[in-house]
Amino acid sequence: MNLLNLSPLLFGAGLAGLAVGLYLLQQLRIRYTRVPVPTTLFWAEAVRDAPVRVFRQRFKHWLAWLLAVLICWLLWLGFADLRTDRSETANFYALILDGSAQSAVGDDFEISKQQLLNDVRSYPNQQREVYYAGEHNLKLLSYDEETKVLQQRLDDQQPVSARSSVEDQLRLLARDAVNAENQVYAIVYGRTAIPQEVIDDLPDNMSVEQRLPDDESDFSNRGIVALGVGEPLSGAWDKVDVLIRVLQTNAENVAAEDLTITIGDQAVSSDELTSVGDSDFLLKDVLADGSQLQVSLSGEDDLEFDNEASLVLPIRTQIPIYLGNNVPESILPAINADTALIIVPESEAEVAVLGPGDSPSTLPYFCVVEESAQETAFVIGYVGPQDVNSERALDRTIEQLGIEHIDATAIAQEIEREITVRLNFGDQRFVSIWQPVVEDEFNFRESISFPLFISKSMRYLANEAPWYAYLAAGRQAIEQSAGTSLADTDTLSELAVGTYFVRNATGEFELTDELPGVISLLDKTSTVRSSSTSIGSETVANTSPYPLWELITWLMLIALALVVTEWYIYQRRLMP
Amino acid sequence: MARLTFDELFDSEFLSALEVFDLRIKRFIRQGRHGEQLSHDRGFGQEFKDFKAYVPGDDLRAVNWSIYQRLGRLFVHVFEEYQDLPVYLLVDLSKSMFLEDPPRIVAGLRTALALGAIAAGQHDIVSLFSFSDNLDMQTKPISSKGQLIVLARQMAELDELDRTNLSDVLDELSHQKLRRGLLVIVSDFFDPAGIEAIDDAIRKVRHKILLIQLTKEEDADPELNPEIAGDLRLVDCELDEAIDVTIEPQVIREYKRIYSTFNDALIELADSLGSGLVQIDCEKDILDQLSLMFQTRNLLV
Numbered sequence: 001m002n003l004l005n006l007s008p009l010l011f012g013a014g015l016a017g018l019a020v021g022l023y024l025l026q027q028l029r030i031r032y033t034r035v036p037v038p039t040t041l042f043w044a045e046a047v048r049d050a051p052v053r054v055f056r057q058r059f060k061h062w063l064a065w066l067l068a069v070l071i072c073w074l075l076w077l078g079f080a081d082l083r084t085d086r087s088e089t090a091n092f093y094a095l096i097l098d099g100s101a102q103s104a105v106g107d108d109f110e111i112s113k114q115q116l117l118n119d120v121r122s123y124p125n126q127q128r129e130v131y132y133a134g135e136h137n138l139k140l141l142s143y144d145e146e147t148k149v150l151q152q153r154l155d156d157q158q159p160v161s162a163r164s165s166v167e168d169q170l171r172l173l174a175r176d177a178v179n180a181e182n183q184v185y186a187i188v189y190g191r192t193a194i195p196q197e198v199i200d201d202l203p204d205n206m207s208v209e210q211r212l213p214d215d216e217s218d219f220s221n222r223g224i225v226a227l228g229v230g231e232p233l234s235g236a237w238d239k240v241d242v243l244i245r246v247l248q249t250n251a252e253n254v255a256a257e258d259l260t261i262t263i264g265d266q267a268v269s270s271d272e273l274t275s276v277g278d279s280d281f282l283l284k285d286v287l288a289d290g291s292q293l294q295v296s297l298s299g300e301d302d303l304e305f306d307n308e309a310s311l312v313l314p315i316r317t318q319i320p321i322y323l324g325n326n327v328p329e330s331i332l333p334a335i336n337a338d339t340a341l342i343i344v345p346e347s348e349a350e351v352a353v354l355g356p357g358d359s360p361s362t363l364p365y366f367c368v369v370e371e372s373a374q375e376t377a378f379v380i381g382y383v384g385p386q387d388v389n390s391e392r393a394l395d396r397t398i399e400q401l402g403i404e405h406i407d408a409t410a411i412a413q414e415i416e417r418e419i420t421v422r423l424n425f426g427d428q429r430f431v432s433i434w435q436p437v438v439e440d441e442f443n444f445r446e447s448i449s450f451p452l453f454i455s456k457s458m459r460y461l462a463n464e465a466p467w468y469a470y471l472a473a474g475r476q477a478i479e480q481s482a483g484t485s486l487a488d489t490d491t492l493s494e495l496a497v498g499t500y501f502v503r504n505a506t507g508e509f510e511l512t513d514e515l516p517g518v519i520s521l522l523d524k525t526s527t528v529r530s531s532s533t534s535i536g537s538e539t540v541a542n543t544s545p546y547p548l549w550e551l552i553t554w555l556m557l558i559a560l561a562l563v564v565t566e567w568y569i570y571q572r573r574l575m576p
Numbered sequence: 577m578a579r580l581t582f583d584e585l586f587d588s589e590f591l592s593a594l595e596v597f598d599l600r601i602k603r604f605i606r607q608g609r610h611g612e613q614l615s616h617d618r619g620f621g622q623e624f625k626d627f628k629a630y631v632p633g634d635d636l637r638a639v640n641w642s643i644y645q646r647l648g649r650l651f652v653h654v655f656e657e658y659q660d661l662p663v664y665l666l667v668d669l670s671k672s673m674f675l676e677d678p679p680r681i682v683a684g685l686r687t688a689l690a691l692g693a694i695a696a697g698q699h700d701i702v703s704l705f706s707f708s709d710n711l712d713m714q715t716k717p718i719s720s721k722g723q724l725i726v727l728a729r730q731m732a733e734l735d736e737l738d739r740t741n742l743s744d745v746l747d748e749l750s751h752q753k754l755r756r757g758l759l760v761i762v763s764d765f766f767d768p769a770g771i772e773a774i775d776d777a778i779r780k781v782r783h784k785i786l787l788i789q790l791t792k793e794e795d796a797d798p799e800l801n802p803e804i805a806g807d808l809r810l811v812d813c814e815l816d817e818a819i820d821v822t823i824e825p826q827v828i829r830e831y832k833r834i835y836s837t838f839n840d841a842l843i844e845l846a847d848s849l850g851s852g853l854v855q856i857d858c859e860k861d862i863l864d865q866l867s868l869m870f871q872t873r874n875l876l877v
Contacts, residue, residue, distance in 0.1 A: 032807050032808060032809035032820055033803070033806060033807065033808050033809065034808075034809045034811060034818075035803050035804070035808050035809070035810055035811065036675060036810075036811045036812075036813050037675075037810050037811065037812065037813065038672035038675050038676065038680075038764060038766055038813060038814075039672060039764075039766035039768075039812055039813075039814070040810050040811075040812040040815070040817060040818075040819045041766060041768065041770075041838075042831055042834045042835050042838065043810050043819055043821055043831060044819050045830075045834045046821075046827050046830040046831040046833075046834055047819065047820075047821050047827055047830075
């Protein structure tokens with residue numbers, strides 16, 4: 001048992017001070033009231049054996065003094081904030097209200113809000129904070145603010161169509177808790193699923209509890225959990241295939257007729273949808289012209305946010321190229337095989353492909369040169385200044401062109417020269433390569449990476465606009481381009497780091513000036529409440545972990561009862 | 577409230593309610609003119625009492641000639657003789673009578689006027705005296721109800737005087753050559769000299785005594801006064817002396833005991849004098865209390 005607001009020494013000193021102070025006041029408070037009477041004959045005789053109190057005379061009014069001291073001690077004790085467990089005074093409580101789409105089901109959000117309001121009063125102001133995990137993490141109540149302001153702040157909050165940011169908040173708390181000496185309790189209000197890895201990564205001095213809404217009515221929902229575009233199976237360069245995935249909580253599968261699809265202003269017949277498995281639908285060969293594709297799921301269910309999804313289709317047009325007279329024959333098959341390329345006269349071209357002896361071009365160009373014409377096997381023209389990011393630009397450009405897939409060692413052995421890459425910073429894009437590297441007698445020409453290198457080089461030179469396969473709330477936007485279209489998942493993740501993060505909430509969103517996008521919820525956890533670890537209600541103590549606040553109430557009530565007692569005794573003239 | 581005005585005192589309804597009451601004393605002292613007080617002396621009143629042998633000087637009109645005719649001796653009628661009773665109303669005008677609300681003087685004057693009205697109605701001679709530390713006689717005694725207005729005017733003009741010194745006043749009164757009669761003392765009897773001094777002085781007075789003690793309930797139980805609580809400086813309104821008191825149960829108990837002793841002493845004094853003591857509660861209706869006092873229609877002193 002200890003005191004929250006005062007040290008034991010100060011508390012004891014306060015008790016003693018109050019007792020002494022009241023004692024002195026009891027003596028000093030003698031203020032005779034002047035009352036004229038017809039005669040003092042009888043009084044004079046009556047007080048002969050009961051002399052009046054005077055300052056510093058024998059203290060007689062023990063009952064009055066004790067009552068006053070008791071009342072003051074109780075108030076002092078209430079101020080000191082008595083606690084029964086010392087460890088509790090060092091605890092910190094982070095109360096997190098989930099405002100994501102997962103809380104937008106029925107009255108879940110209101111119930112969670114009320115639970116939080118009920119609980120927050122039981123924590124000392126100095127040991128708790130309240131967060132709202134909606135689109136962003138928002139601190140609703142700081143550690144020293146009065147609890148009563150919380151109600152109004154909560155009134156302004158409603159669940160949003162967003163993935164839960166609770167786990168982000170937990171990670172932030174965990175980061176701070178690592179260096180903390182006290183115990184940190186995170187209490188999550190809502191049904192949001194907390195990934196097991198988040199819980200596993202918590203430091204030893206931090207734990208998480210979850211308060212689920214009491215309302216356990218059946219959750220019935222279906223929603224769009226994936227909407228993305230990919231390369232078409234038909235191989236058409238200017239088209240994409242669109243994948244739609246719909247999940248539901250019950251056994252009934254969603255039919256194609258339940259989906260309404262529009263591209264721009266044009267409705268797409270459900271007949272054009274191809275069902276793939278139980279939950280996937282494929283819309284094939286959609287023209288990649290930058291239109292907005294919108295999918296709606298008909299019918300009523302518990303969650304509205306996942307009944308619609310949209311995306312902006314990529315813009316994919318063929319790249320016009322001009323072939324110089326001396327272009328080596330060895331690269332022509334790769335150019336002819338790429339449906340994204342079309343050979344045009346130089347005046348109509350965006351990219352020039354040149355061979356040894358061809359006159360230079362003002363267009364971005366791919367050039368095969370004599371070995372003596374340049375010091376390194378690959379010279380790449382990069383548009384941009386040479387600065388601290390140059391090395392990263394080189395790495396990124398090598399990735400974009402697929403050069404890392406070339407077996408440079410083998411080529412170097414065959415031509416008996418070192419194979420290196422150099423980046424030229426300037427205002428023109430170009431790719432210049434030694435002629436021996438592309439000769440038929442070397443294995444690079446025969447490798448599967450050769451057409452890839454040619455294809456990527458053309459797209460690099462044409463500065464093809466990137467596009468996004470999907471944009472989901474709370475998930476990274478991964479740029480699709482010549483450099484990433486064939487990369488594996490790990491590479492994609494690495495590429496995404498440091499680039500763009502999509503915001504948590506749904507809606508139209510402009511990533512860059514050239515690249516608008518529409519973010520959809522696409523959250524399987526919100527739609528079917530599965531495949532994600534929740535710590536569950538069984539670990540949650542429904543009773544407040546800090547019930548002793550009532551002690552103050554009791555102290556006040558006892559003090560009040562004593563005041564009433566004192567008044568009663570005073571009225572009965574048993575006490576002066 | 578200092579005193580009663582004439583209109584408040586001379587209340588016809590109040591006075592008419594007094595007509596049913598009689599005031600009698602056990603033995604009347606011979607002297608004075610005819611009145612309604614029964615004398616032990618035989619005389620020439622209205623009602624026949626006895627016969628006596630004629631002696632020279634007897635009124636010949638009283639001779640019973642029928643007896644003379646039968647017996648040949650002269651006898652005269654003897655009648656009951658009624659004489660008037662001098663009633664002296666001695667009203668306390670000390671400061672203590674004017675202090676509280678309502679002041680005791682109000683009940684005191686009403687009671688005195690009531691007794692005066694009853695006596696005057698019996699053709700007794702009513703004289704008004706006031707006192708505090710000195711005796712002060714008001715002029716014009718009255719002897720009939722028609723003169724009651726004079727008595728009321730005298731009372732209305734009475735004003736607050738100084739401290740109570742009843743023993744000296746009684747002493748002074750005993751030296752005055754007044755016809756023996758009934759002395760009605762209207763006072764709270766809060767004499768600083770104490771009951772003993774009053775006792776000594778009152779025995780020198782030759783009159784019959786009727787003590788009217790003006791009281792309040794809080795005299796006996798001071799806790800009824802809401803002001804009597806806590807630490808008090810009680811100021812004696814007559815002596816201008818103060819005494820500091822811490823009101824505690826012990827003090828209250830002691831006060832009650834002392835007051836009870838004072839009251840007992842006053843009653844004992846009245847008993848020893850063979851006189852009456854009437855306690856009038858100043859906060860209750862005077863007429864009701866007088867009705868109780870005259871329960872058998874008349875008050876016998």
